[in-house]
Amino acid sequence: MSTVKTATSGHHHHAHHYESAEHEYVTSKFGTWVFLVTEIVMFGGLFVGYILFHEKFHEMFHAGSTFLNWRLGALNTVVLLFSSLTMALSIYYAQLGKKSLVLLNLYVTLACGFIFLTVKYFEYTHKFHEGLFPGALFSYDGPEAHQFSNLGMYFSFYFVMTGLHGSHVIAGMGLITWLIVRAHRGEFGPEYYTPLECTGLFWHLVDLIWIYLFPLLYLIG
Amino acid sequence: MLSSASTSSRFMPPQATEVAQNVDTLYGFLLVISLISCVLVIGGLIYFAVKYRRHTENDKTPYISHNATLEFLWSFIPFLLFMASFVWGWIVYHQLRTAPTDALEVMVRGQKWNWTFAYKNGRTSASEMFVPVGQNVRLIMGSSDVIHSFYIPAFRTKQDVVPGRYTSLWFNAEKEGDYQVFCAEYCGDQHSGMQAKIHVVSREKFEDWLGNDPYKDLPLVEVGRKVYTSRCVACHTLTDQKAVGPGWKGVFGRKEKLEGGSDITVDENYVRESILDPNAKVVLGFPRGVMPTFAGQLSEQEISGAIEFIKSLK
Amino acid sequence: MATATHDPNKNYINEKSGIWSWLTTLDHKRIGILYMISVMSFFAIGGTFAMLLRWELFSAGRNIMDAHQYNQVFTFHGAIMVFMVIIPGIPAFLGNFILPLQIGAKDVAFPRVNLMSWYCLMIGAAIAFFSLFYNGVDTGWTFYTPYSISTQNGTLLMVVGAFIIGFSSILTGLNFIVTVHKLRAPGMSFWRLPLFIWALYSTALLQILATPVLAITLLLLTAERVLGIGIFDPKLGGDPVLFQHFFWFYSHPAVYIMILPAMGVVSELIATFSHKTIFGYKAIALSSVGIAAVSFFVWGHHLFVSGQSEVAGILFSFITMLVGVPTAIKVFNWVATLYRGSMRFDSPLLFALGFIFLFTIGGVTGIILAVIGVDVHFHDTYFVVAHFHYVMVGGTLMAIMGGIYYWFPKMFGRMVNEFWARISFVLIFVGFNVTFFPQFILGAMGMPRRYYDYLPEYQSLNRISSVGAWTIGTGFLVGLFVIIHGMRKGVKAGPNPWGGKTLEWQTASPPPHENFHVQPVVTAGPYEYR
Structure with a gap:
C-alpha cells in the first residue's frame, strides 16, 4: 500500500486515500489556498507593524524611502508580473499537453526569479556599503541621520519585509526547479498538473505581496 | 462570602482606600454569583450522575435533541449577568484610573x-x-x-x-x-x-x-549602610557568600580575576567604577549586564558612603 | 489501492514492523501514536519541572535552587507545557488518530504534510531543549520585550524552537480543515459531523489564522536579538508593549486551541457514556465556531494594566464577556445531556465529569478576571495562575486523559485496567483541587506570580499547594502505568466496547491500514441513541 505516485507520461495514479485524480486535484488546490491564507496572515502582522510605526514616525519613513531607488523597484515589479504570466502559461500548456512549451515557460519564470534576486542583491549591497543597516547596526552618517534619531527603524522594516519576501521568492524558485525536473520526465499533461497549479498559486501570492511592498517601501514613504 | 469581601480578612489584604472597598464589594458580588452558578452546574451534574446511573445494559434513554426555551434562557440569563458585571467593573475601573487634579x-x-x-x-x-x-x-x-x-x-x-x-x-x-x-x-x-x-x-x-535630610549628622559609613539596605540588598549579601553579585564581606582590597584574564585589586576607584559603569570590568564568574548603572541615581555622598561601608565589612 | 481480500489479523500496528516503518509512516493513526509518545515524554519533562517548582515554593526562602534557576525552571515548565504538550496534545495526537476515522476517510488529506508536522514538533523541541546548554532561558514562556532582548543567549534558541513548533501546529490545522471539507464519507453532511470534529475544525481555523502571527512575532523577536531592529526596543523608538499585542493576538486564540478540542472530547464522552443523544447538538457545534471567532478580539485583556488606553481596556473587557456566553452554553448542554441518561461510570466518564467540574470553576473565575475593575488587583497574581491551570490542566489535561482511556481500545485493541484508571482519576482530581484552589486565595491576598520567594503569610497555603502538586504527579504516574500495562497485558477489546455510535466504532480495533474494509455510508446523525 503505497502513496508513491507511479506516473508515466501524463497518466497519474492518485494517492490511495482519494476517490479519483479529480478529487485529489480539488483537495490539493483547496489545501494550497488555505496555506496562502496563513501566508497572508503572517505578512499581515508585518504590515500592521509597518502601518503603526509609519503613523508614528511619518517623516522619518519618508526620509528613509528616499534612499531607495524606485526605478529598481519598478523593474522588479515588472519582472515579477511577467513571471506570473509565464507561470500561468505553463499551466495552460500543460492542460493542452504541450510539454516543450510547459518547460519553456517554467524556465522563463525561473529566470525572472533570478533577475529579481540579482536586482535585490545590488540594492542590498549598495545599502550595506552606505551603512544603511537596520536599527542598532545603522551607521549611515549623512544629514538625514542627524535629523531623525531612529532612521534605522525604516531599514529594519525594509530589510525584514523584503528579506522575508525574498526568502519566499527563493522557496518558489526551488519549487519551480522541482516542477522543471518533473516536467522533463513528462509527468504533467491534461490529466495531471496539480503541482503546477499549486506552485502557480504560491508564485502569484509572492508576486502579490511584492505589489504591496513596492509602493509601501519605495513610493509612499 | 460577602463578609470576607466587605471587611478585611485573612483572605484579602487590608482595605486602605475607598476604591479598595469598591473593588471588594464588586468582587464579593462576583463570588456570590460564581458560587451560585457552580452550585447549580456542579450540583446538577452530581444529582443527574447519581440519579441516572445505568441499571442494565439495555436501558432506554429518551431522545431529547434540544429545547429552544431552555437554551434561550441559559444563554440570555448569563449574558445579563455578564453585562451587569462588565458595567460595574467599568465603573470601578474608571475610579481606579481617574486621578483627581489636586493630587x-x-x-x-x-x-x-x-x-x-x-x-x-x-x-x-x-x-x-x-x-x-x-x-x-x-x-x-x-x-x-x-x-x-x-x-x-x-x-x-x-x-x-x-x-x-x-x-x-x-x-x-x-x-x-x-x-x-x-x-x-x-x-x-x-x-x-x-x-x-x-x-x-x-x-x-x-x-x-x-x-528632612536623611543623612543629616550621619557618619559616612552609616550613609553607606542606608544606601545598602535600600538599593543593594537584593543582589549583595553582607557575608562573603555570592548572591547575584559578590558578597561584600572582605571584598575590599581583594585581588580578583577579570573576564579578560587580567587582575584587579578592589579599591575605591574600582568600586566607584562598578557602581557607575558596572560592565566596564566584570569579575570572572559573574554574569555580564546584570547589574544596572547607578549613575545619576546616587549622589557623591551616597557613593562615598557605600565605599566606606564596604571597607568596614572585614 | 484497496486489496481484494482482508486479512482480519492485519491492522495498522502489525501491518509493517521496525522502527523505520514508524518514522517514515504516512498513516494518520501511526502519526497519532508518534505524537502520543512525544507529547507524553514532553509532559513528563514539563511535569518534573512543575514538581521542582512546587518543592522550591514549599517554604519561603531558598529550598533547593537559587532565583536564577527557579526562573529558568518556570520558563521551561510553561514553554514545554504550552507549546509541546497542550497545543499538540488533543489535535495532533487524539485528533490525528480519530478525525479520519470519525468522518469515514482513509487518511488525512495530506499524509506527507502530516508527517512533516510531527518532525517540525520534534526539531523545534530539540532546538528549544538545546537552549539548556546555552545558559538556559529565563524569560517566561511569554518572551516579553525588552527583557527577552536583553537576557541570556539561550532565549534565541527557545524562540526559534517555538517558531518551528508553530509550523507544526499550522500544518496540522491546514490538514484538518482540508480533510473535513473534502474527505468526508458519503452522507456525512456538516450537521452529521461528530462534535469532536466540530471542535477540531474550529481549532484548526484558529491554528491557521492565529499561529502565523506568532511566527512573525517570533521572527521579529529573533531579528530584534540578532540585528537590533528596534521595533520592540524603546531605545530605538520602538514599543515594547507592541510585542504584547502581537504575542497575545496569537496566544489568546491559542488558549482556545488548547481548550476547544478538549470540549469536543467531553461532548463525545458525555454522549457515549450516558447512552443518550447529545442535548443541543447545533448549539454546541456553533458555540465552538463562535468561541473561535470571538477569541480573536479579546487579546487586550492580557494588557489591562500594561498602559493601554482606558477605552481599549473597557472594550476588551466587554468582548471578553461575550466569550462567556457560548462557553456557558456548552456546559449547560452537557449537564442537560445527563438528564435521564443511562450513565456508566467508566474512567472516561469520570474524567469528563471531572472536566465539567473543574472547567466550571475555571470559567467563573475567568469571568471574574474579565471584570476590568477587579482584574487590576488580580492581574499577574496567583489568582491568574490558578484560573488558567483550572482551565488548562483541569480542562485540557482531564480531557486528554479521558480521551486516551476512551479511545484506548480503538488504538491498541485492548482495554485498560479500569480499577487503576479510576485510582489515577481520583488522585489527579483531588490533587488538582488541593494544588490550585489555595492559589486563588493566594492571589486574592496579593501574591504575584513568578515569585521565587514570598512573604511569610503566604507560606501555609503554598505548602498545601505543594502537597497537592505531588499528589497530581503520583496520579499521572499511575496513569502512565495504566497505559503501558494496557498496551501489553490489557484484555482484548471488541470493535465497540462502549457502545459508541460514531464511525470509529464501526471498524475493527485496532483499525486496518485504510481504516474501513468497506467504505461507510452515513445515514443519520452521530448520537442516535433511540
Missing part, C-alpha cells in the same frame, strides 16, 4: 531590582515612600530597563512601568500604616525581591520627613 505628584522609577521615589522638593528615597493620610497621591512612573509593575495589594491597584514612556497610578490612603509594594511584572533574577513599603503617616510626620 500630590511623586515620580517613581523602577530599575532592576528596586523602586526609587522623587518628590517635587527634591527629596528622594529608595524602597520606601511616605505619603500623608487622606491625601490624593499620583505616581508618575517610568522604568530604566525592562517592564516592571507597581502593585499595592492593600490599595487594589497596579500599573505596569514601561521603559520609554510614563504611566501613572493614583490612590488616597485612608488609614495610617505601612503597605506592601510588589513588582508584579516578571523582570529577572530578583523579581520577587523588588519590593517597597508605602508609609501612610499623619500630615505633620509627612512634612517632617519631606523636609
